[in-house]
Amino acid sequence: xxxxxxxxxxxxxxxxxxxxxxxxxxxxxxxxxxxxxxxxxxxxxxxxxxxxxxxxxxxxxxxxxxxxxxxxxxxxxxxxxxxxxxxxxxxxxxxxxxxxxxxxxxxxxxxxxxxxxxxxxxxxxxxxxxxxxxxxxxxxxxxxxxxxxxxxxxxxxxxxxxxxxxxxxxxxxxxxxxxxxxxxxxxxxxxxxxxxxxxxxxxxxxxxxxxxxxxxxxxxxxxxxxxxxxxxxxxxxxxxxxxxxxxxxxxxxxxxxxxxxxxxxxxxxxxxxxxxxxxxxxxxxxxxxxxxxxxxxxxxxxxxxxxxxxxxxxxxxxxxxxxxxxxxx
Amino acid sequence: xxxxxxxxxxxxxxxxxxxxxxxxxxxxxxxxxxxxxxxxxxxxxxxxxxxxxxxxxxxxxxxxxxxxxxxxxxxxxxxxxxxxxxxxxxxxxxxxxxxxxxxxxxxxxxxxxxxxxxxxxxxxxxxxxxxxxxxxxxxxxxxxxxxxxxxxxxxxxxxxxxxxxxxxxxxxxxxxxxxxxxxxxxxxxxxxxxxxxxxxxxxxxxxxxxxxxxxxxxxxxxxxxxxxxxxxxxxxxxxxxxxxxxxxxxxxxxxxxxxx
Numbered sequence: 001x002x003x004x005x006x007x008x009x010x011x012x013x014x015x016x017x018x019x020x021x022x023x024x025x026x027x028x029x030x031x032x033x034x035x036x037x038x039x040x041x042x043x044x045x046x047x048x049x050x051x052x053x054x055x056x057x058x059x060x061x062x063x064x065x066x067x068x069x070x071x072x073x074x075x076x077x078x079x080x081x082x083x084x085x086x087x088x089x090x091x092x093x094x095x096x097x098x099x100x101x102x103x104x105x106x107x108x109x110x111x112x113x114x115x116x117x118x119x120x121x122x123x124x125x126x127x128x129x130x131x132x133x134x135x136x137x138x139x140x141x142x143x144x145x146x147x148x149x150x151x152x153x154x155x156x157x158x159x160x161x162x163x164x165x166x167x168x169x170x171x172x173x174x175x176x177x178x179x180x181x182x183x184x185x186x187x188x189x190x191x192x193x194x195x196x197x198x199x200x201x202x203x204x205x206x207x208x209x210x211x212x213x214x215x216x217x218x219x220x221x222x223x224x225x226x227x228x229x230x231x232x233x234x235x236x237x238x239x240x241x242x243x244x245x246x247x248x249x250x251x252x253x254x255x256x257x258x259x260x261x262x263x264x265x266x267x268x269x270x271x272x273x274x275x276x277x278x279x280x281x282x283x284x285x286x287x288x289x290x291x292x293x294x295x296x297x298x299x300x301x302x303x304x305x306x307x308x309x310x311x312x313x314x315x316x317x318x319x320x321x322x323x324x325x326x327x328x329x
Numbered sequence: 330x331x332x333x334x335x336x337x338x339x340x341x342x343x344x345x346x347x348x349x350x351x352x353x354x355x356x357x358x359x360x361x362x363x364x365x366x367x368x369x370x371x372x373x374x375x376x377x378x379x380x381x382x383x384x385x386x387x388x389x390x391x392x393x394x395x396x397x398x399x400x401x402x403x404x405x406x407x408x409x410x411x412x413x414x415x416x417x418x419x420x421x422x423x424x425x426x427x428x429x430x431x432x433x434x435x436x437x438x439x440x441x442x443x444x445x446x447x448x449x450x451x452x453x454x455x456x457x458x459x460x461x462x463x464x465x466x467x468x469x470x471x472x473x474x475x476x477x478x479x480x481x482x483x484x485x486x487x488x489x490x491x492x493x494x495x496x497x498x499x500x501x502x503x504x505x506x507x508x509x510x511x512x513x514x515x516x517x518x519x520x521x522x523x524x525x526x527x528x529x530x531x532x533x534x535x536x537x538x539x540x541x542x543x544x545x546x547x548x549x550x551x552x553x554x555x556x557x558x559x560x561x562x563x564x565x566x567x568x569x570x571x572x573x574x575x576x577x578x579x580x581x582x583x584x585x586x587x588x589x
Contacts, residue, residue, distance in 0.1 A: 010451075057400070058385045058398060058399070058400030059398070059400075060397075060398055060400075060401075061385070061398050061400040061401050062400075083460070085385070085400075085462060087398075104460045105460060105461060105462060106459050106460050106461065106462035106463075107457075107459060107460060108457055108458070108459055109458070109459030109460075109462075111361060111397065111398045111399070112361050112362055112397045112398070113397070115458070115459070120456070120457050123454075123457035124453065124454055124455070124456065124457050125453070126450075126452060126453035129452065130451070130452060132445065132451075132460065132461075133461070134460075134461040134462070134463065134464070134465040134466045135384060135414060135418070135461065135462050135463040135466060136414070136415075136418035136421075136422070136463060136465075136466035137466070139414050139415055139418065140415070140418075143415060154422070155422055155469060155470065155508065155509065155510055156422070156465055156466040156469035156470060156509075157461075157465055157466075157469070158469070158495075158507045158508040158509055159492075159495050159498050159503065159504065159506075159507025159508070159509060160441075160465060160492045160493065160494065160495050160498075161445070161491045161492045161493065162445070162460075162461055162465050162492075162493055165451050170508070178508065179507070179508025180508060181508075207411075208402075208405055208411050209383075209385055209386030209387050209400060209404075209405060209411045209412060209413065210386060210411065210412075210413045211385050211386055211400060211413060211414055212413065212414050212415070213413075214413060215413075215415070264398070264400075264401045264402055266401070266402045266405055267402070270401075270402060271397065271398075271401065273397070323402055324393065324394070324402050324403060324406055325402045325405060325406065
């Protein structure tokens with residue numbers, strides 16, 4: 001009998017070929033240039049149809065909403081998607097039908113807020129090719145890429161249907177004989193992170209938990225950074241322990257105040273639960289969702305117009321007041 | 330059926346029972362909702378030195394309010410480390426995390442959990458659910474897995490459509506044979522009807538106590554597989570006045586979980 005745990009599983013959407021990745025990084029520019037650009041330019045220059053995408057943050061916390069909206073607005077298609085605790089970010093890209101394949105650790109759910117009806121319809125249609133993982137193993141796929149090795153061994157997912165429907169392989173430790181799951185490196189074509197402050201060359205800093213952003217920034221071939229504030233390089237150098245990405249990893253810097261809205265931005269503003277509920281309500285059928293997208297994404301020229309529709313500075317001040325970690329100014 | 334007495338409701342009972350499972354001075358990766366309410370209550374009563382970790386990266390926060398997301402600002406108030414998901418998952422895999430606390434869509438007699446899909450065609454399921462998130466990893470790594478769930482026949486299923494998160498898999502020794510860390514596995518299932526443990530030899534679900542007003546027949550009628558029962562069967566202790574006061578005034582003053 002063949003080993004039932006190593007039968008052909010689901011599809012591996014991206015190559016763990018570390019030599020090909022080295023060749024790419026060998027030629028990636030290290031030039032310290034001014035990379036400040038509009039969200040629209042960042043998406044048209046660095047996100048292409050068919051690319052594999054990794055979104056930083058945690059679904060509805062410190063996400064780059066402006067870039068995600070712009071991907072929908074520019075009608076990018078056939079993207080690959082890393083579903084690493086993907087919640088509101090997943091909901092946005094599902095609304096735009098932007099992806100056709102997905103590595104799943106956590107999708108369609110919105111934590112305590114329920115499940116996205118539209119994302120569920122999309123994932124139940126059979127039109128999205130899927131491969132199953134878990135938060136740790138999908139996170140360690142980035143980490144293997146960061147380390148420049150083709151896989152990392154892990155001790156979870158073994159024995160379950162997550163393993164059967166993953167693209168991991170069972171291996172035996174050469175030192176201890178322990179069974180392990182070999183988790184293949186994941187090099188996203190493009191990573192998108194939202195940060196508290198960055199300089200124009202792309203040095204980026206985060207306050208609070210970093211989730212998987214350190215690894216997303218390093219594993220991704222191209223990196224788009226959106227930031228609450230643009231600061232000088234001197235300010236970055238004042239507290240280098242907060243730097244999540246140095247400038248030579250970053251391809252685009254976009255200045256987007258309230259860029260995680262309606263998600264939470266720790267130390268800045270809390271989530272807009274009313275608007276997140278409005279999203280869920282709009283998803284009850286395609287007609288109401290189309291009207292909602294026409295109003296907030298296709299009908300606005302940029303993220304600033306969207307924020308204005310949602311109450312602008314007045315609403316943002318309310319969300320700042322709700323933030324428990326906000327700095328006293 | 331459980332009687333909703335005038336003193337406390339069922340949710341309050343479940344949160345208090347869950348809090349009792351958490352020993353002082355231990356480490357626990359906690360999700361939002363009922364598990365977190367239980368951990369906060371435990372910290373304010375019997376386990377003041379319970380170390381709470383969140384899978385998104387916060388280490389040992391001083392909790393002031395129930396968060397909505399395991400990453401949001403309320404998981405980070407007064408924390409010791411602004412960590413990463415890797416930091417938390419690696420701690421679990423290393424063996425320094427005692428508890429985790431999960432919910433479920435479907436569960437079988439060995440405590441295996443499905444939160445991925447309903448249906449038989451993986452690429453085109455009848456219903457797509459969120460998937461593992463961190464649950465598979467946490468239940469693989471943490472020493473004791475606690476599960477909290479409504480108790481009904483649809484959920485307590487004879488066979489899962491998809492095993493997302495490992496319980497005892499197919500029975501004694503199966504976790505170890507699969508390569509999962511030895512000595513780990515589901516510890517208690519706290520339901521709307523009962524507190525259920527796992528038989529030390531067979532690793533099958535074994536009811537330890539029934540909530541006040543619940544009969545064996547109620548539990549059997551709400552379960553899609555054969556349950557074991559300890560003898561003598563206990564009654565789940567009711568919350569104390571002090572527990573109820575802390576739960577209502579300090580843990581969930583807005584009544585998000587326990588109601589108004």
